[in-house]
Amino acid sequence: MNNFLLAVCTCLSNFIVATILFQFMNESYNKTFHNKYVYCLAEAIVIIGITIVNLLGSTILNLVIWTIVVIMLSVVLYFNDYDNVLRRIIECGVLLFYIAICETLGVVFVDWILKLFEIDLKISLMRECMEITFSKVVVIFMYYMIFTRLVNKKKISFTKVQWVINFIILVYSIINMLVIAEGLWQGQENFILFINMGCIVIADLYLLYFIKVSNEKSHLEGEIRILEQQAHLQYEYYLDQEKKYNATVTILHDVDKHIRSIEGLYANGENREATEYVKEIKDMLTPLIPVKCTGNPILDILLTDKAMISKEKKIKFDIKVENINMDFLEAMDATTIFGNLVDNAIEAAEKASGERSIKIHIMPYQEMVLARLENTSLPVKWKNGLPISQKGKNHGIGLLNVMRSIEKYDGDIVFGQNNNIITVDLFLNT
Incomplete structure (x- = not known):
């Protein structure tokens, strides 16, 4: 039973890391294949393979396998028109390094919380499961609230409401983890508590992903409104130019008539009327000629x-x-x-x-x-x-x-x- 729980927690941990990695690559690069099931299968293989490696307990082997995974994904499944494969490998490597730091911080934080509330999980398996799951909560929040904003080329920022919602979700997750830790400390070692831990992590992952997607959707809607306004402005401008063009065509169409009228006025000695006529034509043409x-x-x-x-x-x-x-x-x-x-x-x-x-x-x-x-x-x-x-x-x-x-x-x-x-x-x- 203990080995099974540890395997589930490890699998959950790798599921979170793999999901974040694939999300990042899907948003940053072009997909080589159009069939989405290729990427679902690739993610499943990565999760299962890394989980097996993790259970062997070799840190060096784990690092080597993750390096191979990143290289293979970057070369086979993704491409980018503007850079080479080395850049993709480095960027994904930086993301994994960032996740590793966040995991370490998560473990330190959960140990500090347990010590603060005087919760002593004497069974090493219980503590290890708590550290694995809670560290992934930290990874999720650090990824969606910091990393995505740092690498986001569109510079989409959170609103105050979104910051508040993220903070509430984080506090709620910490409190739930403490309740679970308290239950484990008091000997309630039932499977429901571990299911609850997994649900908290998965819920955090998709809640923050949903907030991110909603934020990007709002940003795109704003971009569309801006483009629509620009198009409307251009349309009004060209309508004005059409009116000026029609007015110019009207004047040019009757130019012979205007010239004959002016010549007739001068021939009859009506100089004042002819001058007024010329002034009227000039007043009509002046607004149509742009001032340079x-x-x-x-x-x-x-x-x-x-x-x-x-x-x-x-x-x-x-x-x-x-x-x-x-x-x-x-x-x-x-x-x-x-x-x-x-x-x-x-x-x-x-x-x-x-x-x-x-x-x-x-x-x-x-x-x-x-x-x-x-x-x-x-x-x-x-x-x-x-x-x-x-x-x-x-x-x-x-x-x-x-x-x-x-x-x-x-x-x-x-x-x-x-x-x-x-x-x-x-x-x-x-």
Whole structure:
């Protein structure tokens, strides 16, 4: 019976390590085979094989077998388009080393807890089973709460609620382990206690995995909302361009008629009427011609459009560009950054009372570009240095888009308010 319990605990321990290893490799690398059962079979073989090796009690043999396993998995079952097999082997080796450290810390911690609560498990098998299972609880939490965040390229962070939930699960697991240890100490050496220990470990594994997956799902949903907002912004922009194109086509279609009308007015000596006619045509064409001021064609068109919209809303719109060229800014980023910021400025200025204005000043700043936007506005609420939107939970996505684009240029954005003037300082590296 004792040997059976030890074998079960060892098998559970290897199941946790193998599951974490395969999860890491599945998320980090491409699979060589499309059949998922190949990987299920490989994981089962690893668990059984390592368990048999562990029961032999040879630390060196155990280390050699794990090394062989990592090499074989990296070479046969996975590949990566961007690096070589040696890198995969090293990364998986680092993970196993991390797990080994966590296991050691778990054993030290459980021994300290037992000593703290004066629980003396005199039967070595009971203590060994406690150390094996509890150390895996530590491994699970250290993997999902620390290691995954360190290697996560997307930099997905936990929310405060998720930290609280993880902490509650950890405390609950420790308390349950103490209850089991107390029962073993008092001689309740029944199989149910060992089943309970195994259930705690497996439950922790899948609960924390579920939290991780849920967190990634929320992050991806946020990414999708951001992309949808960008697409919507681009769609509106091209709709505006279509309107301008149609207006231009209309004018060009009637250009002969306009020219004959102007010539007729001059021929009849109606110079004043002819001049007025020319002025009307000029007023129609002026909004359709982008003002070339930034050196970036898309940004010039966008600012010209926004100036026209502001004029329609009776908002004074001033643009000043010093000796700077913005051609380093990609079209999508120019539309995302300035489209969102200027739209917000127009929206805020439209609601303001008295004189309404928007000023854009683009200038060199050390080795960077500084774009300063100022607009009149009603008082706004602030949180963590950012304005709080009153338009619902998804309205702040525009600002997230701006920050995301700014990061591509190692830039920064700073908001401020002085009386009824909102200022936005945008720093970009060229």
